[in-house]
Amino acid sequence: MNEHDFCVILAGGEGTRLWPMSRHDRPKQFVDFFGMGRSLLQQTFDRMSHVVDKDRIYILTQYSYLDLAHEQVPEIPQDHILPEPMRRNTAPAVTWAVLHIYAKDPEANVVVVPTDSLILDESSFWEDTHIGLNFVAKEKELLTLSVKPTRPETGYGYIQLSDEIKGNFHRIKTFVEKPELDFAKFFMDNGEFYWNTGIFLFRVKDFLHVAGVLFPEWSQRLKLFTSECHDYKKEIELMRNSYDSMPNLKLENCIFEKYGKIFVMPCTFGWADMGGWRDLYEASPKDAQENVVPESNALCYKSKGNVVQVPEGKIVIIEDLNDYVIVDREDLLVICPRKNSQEWRKYVNDVLINLGEKYT
Numbered sequence: 001m002n003e004h005d006f007c008v009i010l011a012g013g014e015g016t017r018l019w020p021m022s023r024h025d026r027p028k029q030f031v032d033f034f035g036m037g038r039s040l041l042q043q044t045f046d047r048m049s050h051v052v053d054k055d056r057i058y059i060l061t062q063y064s065y066l067d068l069a070h071e072q073v074p075e076i077p078q079d080h081i082l083p084e085p086m087r088r089n090t091a092p093a094v095t096w097a098v099l100h101i102y103a104k105d106p107e108a109n110v111v112v113v114p115t116d117s118l119i120l121d122e123s124s125f126w127e128d129t130h131i132g133l134n135f136v137a138k139e140k141e142l143l144t145l146s147v148k149p150t151r152p153e154t155g156y157g158y159i160q161l162s163d164e165i166k167g168n169f170h171r172i173k174t175f176v177e178k179p180e181l182d183f184a185k186f187f188m189d190n191g192e193f194y195w196n197t198g199i200f201l202f203r204v205k206d207f208l209h210v211a212g213v214l215f216p217e218w219s220q221r222l223k224l225f226t227s228e229c230h231d232y233k234k235e236i237e238l239m240r241n242s243y244d245s246m247p248n249l250k251l252e253n254c255i256f257e258k259y260g261k262i263f264v265m266p267c268t269f270g271w272a273d274m275g276g277w278r279d280l281y282e283a284s285p286k287d288a289q290e291n292v293v294p295e296s297n298a299l300c301y302k303s304k305g306n307v308v309q310v311p312e313g314k315i316v317i318i319e320d321l322n323d324y325v326i327v328d329r330e331d332l333l334v335i336c337p338r339k340n341s342q343e344w345r346k347y348v349n350d351v352l353i354n355l356g357e358k359y360t
Helices: 040-048 061-071 088-105 122-138 181-190 204-214 216-228 234-245 251-261 277-283 338-355
Strands: 005-010 057-062 081-084 109-114 117-118 143-147 157-166 169-177 191-201 263-267 272-275 297-299 306-310 315-319 324-329 331-337
Touching: 005 040, 005 088, 040 057, 040 061, 040 109, 040 122, 057 061, 057 088, 061 081, 061 122, 081 088, 081 234, 081 277, 088 109, 088 169, 088 216, 088 234, 109 122, 117 191, 122 143, 122 191, 122 263, 157 251, 157 263, 169 251, 181 191, 181 251, 191 251, 191 263, 191 272, 204 216, 204 251, 216 234, 216 315, 272 277, 277 306, 277 338, 306 331, 331 338
Parallel strands: 005 057, 005 109, 057 081, 143 263, 297 315, 306 324
Antiparallel strands: 109 191, 117 272, 143 191, 157 169, 157 191, 169 263, 324 331
16 A cells, blocks of 8 residues: 555535435434445445555544544544534535645545445455556546446436546546436437546645635635644634635535546446435345345335335335335334435425424
């Protein structure tokens, strides 16, 4: 492993589209959806420990999840968990983490990974990530990893590859976030478009240069905090007092839409985004009737395409039901069509308004 290679794991989301398995006090990154004994965060940490040394892995999360992150990943030092005082999306959070790493190693290379990525071929992923880190170190370019679409998915971002090539790396031509179905079908058939995995690689120097160009005022403010503060607790306190001035910006939108001069590496490691129940269904092992029933005692009669999640010790019997999500968790029972995965945020908001925060 290269001593200058670092990893930042994004673990600050609320995961409302996987409610009620994902709740506000324990969102999806801290949940074991596949009955493997490891949460999405822990699986991501395990995966990335094959790419960089465990002592060079950082976790970005929300302040309210700080104890959960320490509990689930006790292997890494305390000051490697950076808690946002409030949600300001991934652009300011990643910039903070990069500045934090830069203060320790100005020659660092960084791979940024979300916790909700399901990787099917981990060996290929490790190899591709090492290749990508070597590329950014040598070429001084920003890079993202992409995979070829396997279906016309409207919930993912798409990257179009240009003719400008360096080896197996293509300069990005266009980026489209969550297209309509007709466009998604065209992108899949076209051959030039790949799914955006949300995995970014870069040298800290190059990222901070781009941040200084795109958002000079608040990147300079973050730089001031991290450069003046060599004490972890003091740094966290400074962030708590000032983070509300940070903009709510997504890293992809800043990098792809405002900067654009980024390279793409087409990969074949097999990838899915665990954004919602439809994504979980597509990514999960299925029984003979194409139902997903991890760790659930479910008897399914003339029923197919369902996701069933019930507590241990409870039995569920289903007949003549197709393509539904059935989740029984503590004080909640949810039964909804799987195709309505984009509506789950609405369900959560309605429950919050009508029934109270304890149910979300």
